[in-house]
Amino acid sequence: MMKKVFVIGMTAAVLMASTLAAATDVEDAIEYRQGVFNTIKWNFGPMAAMVKGKIDFDAAEFSRRADVVAVLAKLPREGFIEGSDVGETDARPEIWENKDDFDAGMDALAKNAAALADAAKSGDMDVIKPVFGELGKTCKGCHDDFRVED
Numbered sequence: 001m002m003k004k005v006f007v008i009g010m011t012a013a014v015l016m017a018s019t020l021a022a023a024t025d026v027e028d029a030i031e032y033r034q035g036v037f038n039t040i041k042w043n044f045g046p047m048a049a050m051v052k053g054k055i056d057f058d059a060a061e062f063s064r065r066a067d068v069v070a071v072l073a074k075l076p077r078e079g080f081i082e083g084s085d086v087g088e089t090d091a092r093p094e095i096w097e098n099k100d101d102f103d104a105g106m107d108a109l110a111k112n113a114a115a116l117a118d119a120a121k122s123g124d125m126d127v128i129k130p131v132f133g134e135l136g137k138t139c140k141g142c143h144d145d146f147r148v149e150d
């Protein structure tokens with residue numbers, strides 16, 4: 001009798017531990033991708049302000065931020081793990097229903113961010129502006145399809 005209770009207790013404990021582990025993975029993945037996106041935004045903001053002429057264009061600073069974003073742009077994808085459409089997230093379930101479309105958006109993000117880093121090396125706003133515009137469209141396009149509206 002005792003033994004049976006013990007076995008059932010152990011089984012329940014193991015099941016609970018694995019459920020908790022899965023929940024933690026999902027929470028970590030959500031925090032990870034949101035952290036990366038917020039770090040992208042932190043660097044994107046001053047670049048947008050320079051493109052719009054709201055602050056003075058500083059070619060060196062722009063280039064540094066574009067380099068940072070080019071690295072960051074490759075990172076969010078791995079945070080979109082299976083089952084992470086629940087919890088404290090604005091990710092829509094469509095991401096996992098149309099994974100190919102979503103991944104194409106992630107590819108475009110990495111590609112267009114790399115293109116901006118290249119353009120920024122010119123130090124020429126006329127070269128930078130259209131490339132920046134493309135990157136901005138990539139953000140918006142994916143958010144329209146795959147992120148919950150604010």
Ligand code: HEC
Nearest residue numbers: 034037038041044089090091105106109138139142146147
């Ligand atoms: C391929 C799709 C895709 C692209 C491209 C994309 N995002 Fe996102 N973004 C998302 C999704 C999905 C979320 C919601 C993540 C979540 O809440 O788990 C998000 C969330 C965010 C957030 C909010 C993070 C938070 O704390 O909730 C910011 C800021 C953001 N993105 C900025 C950007 C910027 C800037 C770009 C372009 C340089 C960009 N994103 C490009 C899909 C994308």
